[in-house]
Amino acid sequence: xxDFLIDLANHINYIAAIALFVIGLYTVLTHSNLxxxxxxxxxxxxxxxLFFVSIGxxxxxxxxxxxxxxxxxxxxxxxxxSLILTGIVVAxxxxxxxxxxxxxxxxxxxxxxxxxxxxxxSEVNHD
Amino acid sequence: xxxxxxxxxxxxLLALAVLLPLLKKNKAAKSKxxxxxxxxxxxxxxxxxxxxxxxxxAFVYNFGNYESFIGIQYSINAFSTFMSFxxxxxxxxxxxxxxxxxxxxxxxxxxxxxxxxxxILLFSMVGxxxxxxxxxxxxxxxxxxxxxxxxxxxxxxKENYLAALRYLVLNTIGSLxxxxxxxxxxxxxxxxxxxxxNQSISxxxxxxxxxxxxxxGFMLTGFAIKAAVFPLHIWLPDAHSNAPTPSSALLxxxxxxxxxxxxxxxxxxxxxxxxxxxxxxxTVITVFAAAGMLFGSIFAIGQKDIKRMLAYSSVAQIGYIFxxxxxxxxxxxxxxxxxxxxxxLMKTALFLSAGSIIYYRNKRDIRDLDGxxxxxxxxxxxxxxxxLGMIGIPGTNGFMSKLYLSFAVLGAGQPLLLxxxxxxxxxxxxxxxxxxxxxxxxxxxxxxxxxxVEVLPFPMLFSLITIGFLCLLTGFYPTLVMNFITQAVNxxxx
Amino acid sequence: xxxLIVKVISRIVIPFMIVYGIYIILFGHISPGGxxxxxxxxxxxxxxxxxxxxADVAMKKFPHSVSMKLESGGIWLYIFIGLIGIFTxxxxxxxxxxxxxxxxxxxxxxxxxxxxxxxxxGIKVASTMITLFHTIxxxxxxx
Amino acid sequence: xxxxxxxFVLTLLFIILSYSVMQMPALGSVDNPAYNATTxxxxxxxxxxxxxxxxxxxxxxxxxxxDTLGETTVLFTSIAAVLSVLASLGHHKKEENHG
Numbered sequence: 001x002x003d004f005l006i007d008l009a010n011h012i013n014y015i016a017a018i019a020l021f022v023i024g025l026y027t028v029l030t031h032s033n034l035x036x037x038x039x040x041x042x043x044x045x046x047x048x049x050l051f052f053v054s055i056g057x058x059x060x061x062x063x064x065x066x067x068x069x070x071x072x073x074x075x076x077x078x079x080x081x082s083l084i085l086t087g088i089v090v091a092x093x094x095x096x097x098x099x100x101x102x103x104x105x106x107x108x109x110x111x112x113x114x115x116x117x118x119x120x121x122s123e124v125n126h127d
Numbered sequence: 128x129x130x131x132x133x134x135x136x137x138x139x140l141l142a143l144a145v146l147l148p149l150l151k152k153n154k155a156a157k158s159k160x161x162x163x164x165x166x167x168x169x170x171x172x173x174x175x176x177x178x179x180x181x182x183x184x185a186f187v188y189n190f191g192n193y194e195s196f197i198g199i200q201y202s203i204n205a206f207s208t209f210m211s212f213x214x215x216x217x218x219x220x221x222x223x224x225x226x227x228x229x230x231x232x233x234x235x236x237x238x239x240x241x242x243x244x245x246x247i248l249l250f251s252m253v254g255x256x257x258x259x260x261x262x263x264x265x266x267x268x269x270x271x272x273x274x275x276x277x278x279x280x281x282x283x284x285k286e287n288y289l290a291a292l293r294y295l296v297l298n299t300i301g302s303l304x305x306x307x308x309x310x311x312x313x314x315x316x317x318x319x320x321x322x323x324x325n326q327s328i329s330x331x332x333x334x335x336x337x338x339x340x341x342x343x344g345f346m347l348t349g350f351a352i353k354a355a356v357f358p359l360h361i362w363l364p365d366a367h368s369n370a371p372t373p374s375s376a377l378l379x380x381x382x383x384x385x386x387x388x389x390x391x392x393x394x395x396x397x398x399x400x401x402x403x404x405x406x407x408x409x410t411v412i413t414v415f416a417a418a419g420m421l422f423g424s425i426f427a428i429g430q431k432d433i434k435r436m437l438a439y440s441s442v443a444q445i446g447y448i449f450x451x452x453x454x455x456x457x458x459x460x461x462x463x464x465x466x467x468x469x470x471x472l473m474k475t476a477l478f479l480s481a482g483s484i485i486y487y488r489n490k491r492d493i494r495d496l497d498g499x500x501x502x503x504x505x506x507x508x509x510x511x512x513x514x515l516g517m518i519g520i521p522g523t524n525g526f527m528s529k530l531y532l533s534f535a536v537l538g539a540g541q542p543l544l545l546x547x548x549x550x551x552x553x554x555x556x557x558x559x560x561x562x563x564x565x566x567x568x569x570x571x572x573x574x575x576x577x578x579x580v581e582v583l584p585f586p587m588l589f590s591l592i593t594i595g596f597l598c599l600l601t602g603f604y605p606t607l608v609m610n611f612i613t614q615a616v617n618x619x620x621x
Numbered sequence: 622x623x624x625l626i627v628k629v630i631s632r633i634v635i636p637f638m639i640v641y642g643i644y645i646i647l648f649g650h651i652s653p654g655g656x657x658x659x660x661x662x663x664x665x666x667x668x669x670x671x672x673x674x675x676a677d678v679a680m681k682k683f684p685h686s687v688s689m690k691l692e693s694g695g696i697w698l699y700i701f702i703g704l705i706g707i708f709t710x711x712x713x714x715x716x717x718x719x720x721x722x723x724x725x726x727x728x729x730x731x732x733x734x735x736x737x738x739x740x741x742x743g744i745k746v747a748s749t750m751i752t753l754f755h756t757i758x759x760x761x762x763x764x
Numbered sequence: 765x766x767x768x769x770x771x772f773v774l775t776l777l778f779i780i781l782s783y784s785v786m787q788m789p790a791l792g793s794v795d796n797p798a799y800n801a802t803t804x805x806x807x808x809x810x811x812x813x814x815x816x817x818x819x820x821x822x823x824x825x826x827x828x829x830x831d832t833l834g835e836t837t838v839l840f841t842s843i844a845a846v847l848s849v850l851a852s853l854g855h856h857k858k859e860e861n862h863g
Contacts (some may be wrong), residue, residue, distance in 0.1 A: 093842030108285035277845035
């Protein structure tokens with residue numbers, strides 16, 4: 001039991017990231033409101049970013065701005081942080097584009113609910 | 128200077144893409160002209176690069192002259208040079224077709240934007256083919272998924288917005304799965320360069336088998352969503368059938384295939400063949416591929432809209448490619464890559480001829496196509512060539528890829544899969560043959576139609592004839608393509 | 622929104638935001654920050670301006686034609702810097718070997734192409750933020 | 765009903781993933797496989813080779829600068845995509861045909 005708790009504490013960031021990922025996936029899969037789907041995707045993105053950044057963490061590490069006066073410092077791994085900078089920009093772009101699509105859908109159908117939109121579409125097809 | 132050709136071609140695509148929005152007068156015409164010119168020049172340069180690699184051997188291109196474990200790397204070899212040449216050539220043919228067709232499909236003011244998006248799409252596809260760095264591949268993949276949704280939604284109809292949004296949501300989930308997988312692989316290997324990753328993973332994979340298994344599971348799921356492998360194909364029919372015709376051709380024949388290349392790179396360049404087999408991944412892929420081959424065709428039979436039928440047919444054809452991949456033998460991998468090329472050509476021919484029918488007669492319903500072969504002989508001959516290829520009639524490139532695949536299946540000792548291939552071919556015949564028969568043999572509904580060559584605009588006729596010719600050429604001389612693919616497969620398996 | 626208090630306070634705050642954003646961009650290579658964070662702060666300043674005054678006023682200050690040029694210009698700058706590397710160091714995007722002035726770590730003018738690219742990215746991020754916001758808010762106005 | 769199924773499947777996914785995450789390298793140790801020669805190279809050489817104290821700035825605009833070109837392209841693409849969706853109909857409302 002004790003070993004399990006130590007293991008848990010040693011991987012707590014990763015587990016939190018997975019929990020966020022699953023919550024985001026649940027939001028995307030179950031909510032039919034398109035805006036909520038986009039929010040779910042954002043939660044999933046945050047989860048992956050948390051996971052990635054946690055890989056670079058080092059106990060007692062400093063942020064990777066080299067201190068020229070003190071050469072003995074320990075720094076965290078800078079690679080994951082710089083990769084996630086890219087990821088965040090991508091996330092912003094995707095959110096902006098999906099929001100613009102949702103605006104157009106709302107204007108066309110008068111609702112943001114995917115189920116209602118699909119029902120409207122099938123009615124048109126049957127006529 | 129030859130070693131810079133891939134980068135320069137790629138960067139010039141981007142440079143032109145950002146130039147187009149700034150043009151002042153005659154935006155649409157100028158965009159079309161500049162795009163076609165640049166693509167033609169790129170094809171010539173990529174051919175030089177292809178010949179150079181054949182003569183002087185493969186090499187790696189390090190950005191900023193940093194060593195491979197520090198910077199980003201392009202690997203320029205027989206696979207990447209040939210496939211980028213193929214992609215840009217096919218894109219050139221589709222773009223020549225689009226110059227006339229696109230006027231009918233989208234608003235005049237967004238034509239220039241359309242070409243901007245297509246150029247960025249090509250930029251990212253070429254990048255994904257060349258790159259030897261996993262995170263770099265992710266960045267290009269995101270550009271690709273944004274642009275491929277944007278070239279659907281540019282046709283301002285509400286169906287397109289919905290199709291694009293669903294495609295975007297699934298695409299993003301796929302990208303996130305891939306990023307999660309990259310994180311897991313980076314966690315144990317500490318590298319992002321594919322060659323270095325392969326080295327360190329082959330040393331440490333027994334220490335962290337769960338990491339590798341979960342990472343490959345996430346990444347394969349992500350790529351499977353994007354490549355429309357059978358149960359995850361739900362976005363594809365809407366997206367490919369509602370898009371403007373040139374976009375449908377690009378998406379169906381090229382974009383989906385790029386993710387197949389990504390799977391090849393992941394499985395063989397990053398993880399390595401032995402690890403894949405000992406994790407039991409090939410069996411899973413085989414099951415989904417075989418299911419896709421059958422169900423994709425079955426769904427296609429029930430469709431009435433011609434573009435929707437072609438979209439479902441893509442699902443089945445993706446199954447063939449993954450079936451070849453899952454055999455893990457040299458012949459299987461070669462058959463898969465050959466089908467990438469031949470399906471790219473056939474699907475382009477089918478979508479372009481379907482687009483011509485819609486352009487010329489405004490008919491989308493399969494039941495309205497009686498006698499269309501008499502009204503539009505050239506279009507329907509091209510359609511027939513490609514459709515017969517899909518069924519697998521000897522003399523077409525589709526027949527050759529099915530032949531290679533059948534030999535590979537028998538060589539791998541799985542005769543049951545041969546039955547699946549034959550059954551799927553039979554199902555293809557069930558939905559393609561009636562169209563050809565009714566187009567050429569049935570009486571047209573409207574009388575007083577005389578046999579004459581249709582008056583399509585010259586660019587559309589030109590690209591239809593070119594693509595039909597290429598289909599026949601690769602059918603009669605498959606070694607033209609197979610020569611390069613054998614080299615590529617040897618690279619993957621070495 | 623037409624509110625005097627908001628207008629007066631944002632008039633005071635916005636200059637500080639802009640200066641802070643420029644500082645973050647310019648000192649990106651020696652202190653925490655960089656093109657993305659600085660650009661986002663600059664963008665936020667303009668978004669605040671749009672919110673507290675009106676979209677029409679803000680769009681006159683920052684019209685689409687300007688943002689288009691900044692967008693394309695940012696990418697061209699990046700490609701141009703990369704092409705210099707091809708001629709001087711035989712590789713795209715070379716810094717030290719490409720002949721850029723490296724200088725001493727810690728100086729403002731040092732690190733070769735890094736500050737140039739950072740400024741390019743900063744301008745591009747800021748203009749992207751503003752354009753996205755304006756486009757979406759413009760659409761709301763049509764309702 | 766559908767929700768219950770999703771909750772069940774996703775909880776199962778969460779448990780499996782958490783269990784397997786426990787066997788991965790621990791958080792924050794310097795001996796992690798990811799903290800390898802590459803990382804040390806960046807930390808040791810960014811001040812001399814790239815002249816930047818901020819290692820992250822050195823990575824994104826020098827060592828992996830090509831990624832950042834892709835990143836700026838993503839921003840450009842998002843603008844182009846949003847404009848193609850929102851700006852097109854604004855001026856052409858009449859051209860829309862329902863069908």
